[in-house]
Amino acid sequence: MSWSQYSDELHEAATRRVLEEGLTLRAAATAVGASRSTISRWVRLWRAEHGFATEQRPPRHGADWQKHEAVRLVLEEGLTFAGAARKTGVTPPTVRKWTHEARPAPKRGDSSQRAQAEAMRLMAEEGLGPRQVARQLGLSVSVVAAWIRHGNVR
Structure with a gap:
């Protein structure tokens, strides 16, 4: 099957990274130089060709998932803001803001x-x-x- 201006290898690599590694559509698009909608179409086509009418897991996109995952990567896995940003497809300042919002506010006294x-x-x-x-x-x-x-x- 032809994938227009993109090679079959590039198409398959991007699709595999989204489906197997959980990479966000935006991050995969940035990595291969395609649009998010192109990556989304490739993933949809792959699922249809391989008999997956519905997703086998909850969708891993959207601000709520990104926020939760970015904060978890920083606080639990010890990643830097930049590292968590790369894995979730957002900017390091956004990860920093989310992480600071997620921490409980310091209390006075002891x-x-x-x-x-x-x-x-x-x-x-x-x-x-x-x-x-x-x-x-x-x-x-x-x-x-x-x-x-x-x-x-x-």
Whole structure:
């Protein structure tokens, strides 16, 4: 089957990345230099040719999925904002904004002591460094480094 200006190999590679790797249509389109609607059509045609009338999994597109996945990649997998942005097809500033919105707001009072205790636990039990601890707790690296310098976290 001819795929107009795109080679069969390019078409198959883009379709495979969307279906098997879960790449967003936008990210696949950017990767191969085609439009999102072209990639969508290729995926639809592949599904029709292979007997998949409906999707076998929930759709992995749209802002809600991207937001949830980007925040999960940063907070749980430890990816950078740029890394999560590449995987979800959005910009790094957007991932940063979503991540900061998803973190609970700091509370007055003993929150500093709780955060220091959690930082100590993360460093001792999970072997995380100051950067990873700061990212997990939604703090700057300089705050965690100051706690270490002053002996509040070991």
